[in-house]
Amino acid sequence: MAIPSKFNASLVEEKWYAYWMEQKYFASTPDERESYSIVIPPPNVTGVLHMGHMLNNSLQDILIRRARMKGLNACWVPGTDHASIATEAKVVARLKEQGIDKNDLSREEFLKHAWEWTDEFGGVILQQLKKLGCSCDWDRTKFTLDSDMYESVIKVFVDLFNKGLIYRGYRMVNWDPEAQTTLSDEEVIFVEKPGFLYHIAYAVEASDEKVIIATTRPETLLGDTAVCIHPEDERYTHLKGKRVIVPIANRSIPIIEDEYVDREFGTGCLKVTPAHDINDKALGEKHQLEVIDIFNADATLNSFGLAYEGKDRFVVRKEIAKELDASGALVKQEPYNHNVGTSERTKAVIEPRLSDQWFLKMEDLAKPAIDAVLNSDEVNLVPSKFNNTYRHWMENIRDWNISRQLWWGQQIPAYYFGDAKEDFVVAETPEEALALAQKKSGNDALSSEDLRQDADVLDTWFSSWLWPISVFDGIRHPENDEINYYYPTQDLVTGPDILFFWVARMIISGYEYRKEQPFSNVYLTGLVRDEKGRKMSKQLGNSPDALKLIEDYGADAVRVGLMLSAAAGNDLLFDENLCQQGKNFANKIWNAYRLIDGWEVEDKASPNAQNAEALDWYENKFNATLSTIEDHFEKYRISDALMAVYKLLWDDFCSWLLEAVKPAYGSPIDVASLKRIKVLFENNLKLMHPFMPFLTEELWQHMGERSKEEALMISAWPKVGKVDQASLDAFELATKIVSGVRNFRKERNISHKEALQLYVVANADQVSYHALIKKMAGVEEIHWVEKAPEESGASFRVDTFECFIPLAGNVDAAAEKAKLEEELKYAKGFLQSVRKKLENERFVSNAPDKVIEMERKKEADALEKISVIEKSLATL
């Protein structure tokens, strides 16, 4: 059967994926084997596969496939996240296109639209992961809003509330006026924006004097309830106890004193707006100031905005500046760059706002999670440099604002039954809530009609922080077989950008609800950047279409391309050339198979010398490499592991082994050698399979008739065999001789086809792999001699052995001499550097014996080499 000379990925990928699925190879159920589980970082349900997903899911697939082959019960749980803000924003935008305003809909109507959207686009990303070859147990696919997952979240909320860890607080929060919801601190991105520092004069009451304050937000002066000076600022001492008039508003407010004021900044005089600035709020509380909130939820001004009511904050800023200028109150307006908080999702400028929110107390919860990473090593961050970042955040952790003013999410299970602040109960169901409310109010007549559930939903992360537990239903049924079997999971692969959002919180919930870490290792990938080092983004348009890449290069090639430059924790500069390299590699392996497959077989022939030598060596080399690969995997050096496989296959297997055993054209290979080669090739395929699942499965099936139970993906990972280091060293010497001869040919333009005679000044038993040297170097005969023959020819040196090749034609004596002299110069220089050390008494007396011994050996070798070169020079 003719096999095409190029590997065509598109012809095999779908076939094998379907086959693996049919055979249920991805599925896992608890059994007597040891478990190995990974939970996927759930992508947004409406998301589309991008390079970051490709990277971390390739990594997860590599880990899970290897574990599976190692005989562990491997389980990779896939799923998606409802991503409350992002999804709700998309749904709102879509409704807007259809001419529907969210505010005109009831909660139920809106949720119906949101579910329609989810059903339509949701899970596309999971289908895309299949194209990449991901071996997830799809039967276990979870969605954070599935009813069981929803229930788990509610149960946890109620539990934490009952433990006194969740509380309701009137706090200043980050308000996104566009999404009209609260954001956690982590969702606020500070961006440096150009603005102005406005110097505004406030008239001192009952005086002609004015006091100048500096602000970047003149529009908030309508909410001012004090002006603050530093108590020891002599410039303002005379103003203590006086009052000033707020321009425009014409209100009288007090001058207060606080050391919070930085005397160096601006005018050293600060206006205080407790409703709209976190620091001002603190000042306001301290000095018991009035709070005037001037904004509506959409950041337009409310009735406190007076004439500006209904206008947007940024419009008002300009107009107020104008009005102040007109009245002479605007003293100065200088350009000033400052950091402005913006919403991660909507990019809107955040408005600090006071409102009722739900909070989770974090300090005590965080303690076991700090210990797990920093002391007990129950959770291991890879690379460990993130430990410091983790510590810093965890030790300064603040209470988590978990409520969001959205509809898409788990609705907070708090039920209000009266108007007083404490007239509410928290319960898993409305029925339980009613009972609790009746009890709390002492009013048995209270009916479900009288209960009003909190309108807010929970932060998305409040459901995903339970992910490793809830996917195994460990919240609702803490003793079920699955959670007991699969939890804790082993490895988590994700980006460092969600170390706090998600990873830290999962560790926290793990200890709170399972008394155990959720995973042992966290592999933190880097960001995928483009070849110029820029972050990939839609705006820049520099993010390649992930699916197009798979189409163009094949999934295996893209996986290899990504892994080649993906050291843990380091950003990777993605270059499409890497996919090309992956594709070339796939093709190389494909052709290695074609070669083996095309050989004629001779039943009777017994292995010739170089076949036996080469095969023995490769078995050895394979084991040595496997052992380093295992070491790389243990340290999560995945790209190093791949590189080791890459070199084993390309250099050792193809360039040395196959070239060595390749029969002459038209000649057959002996059956024994071929059999060994095939076994070795199959072992190679196993090592490559986690990286290139499709190609390897295809070739595995070509290797022979296989029954269904013999798919490569469930075959046994090779075990590290014995490594004979001396034999590997001997092979290396042989390859150096081969290289020497090749070099010799190249320098003199001697064709590879022309057979040469090789003289080596050595005993035959000092060098191994004679047959292999002859074949690979195109040498007809190796002569083991005591001294180079005195005839026309040229020499070269390998280690301390002199090699000589006679040449019938003219030898360029001058060129040979120059070359030898160059070599001599190097050897002498080297000798000198070694001797410098050895002649240093302090070195000899202080350095360990082993080091000195090594230096002496270097010296002896150099001396011998020098003498060999000098002898050669003399004969010229």
Next chain:
RNA sequence: GGGUGUUUAGCUCAGUUGGUUUAGAGCGCUACCUUGACAGGGUAGAGGUCGGGGGUUCGAAUCCCUCAACACCCACCA
């Protein structure tokens, strides 16, 4: 402002507690070869005073100090 980390060949990176030949890999580059697996191939080669300066040591890419550039995280002074 505080913190963490990075800086080694043209590019992307290794270099494990300072010492196995005056630094390694992959890609790229150069020359040549190649009509019997693969031109997406082969063989060989060039290319680095390990960011600058100082120090410790018999010995430093590796440890210490200092400077510089870059990256990320945290906080945020109106």
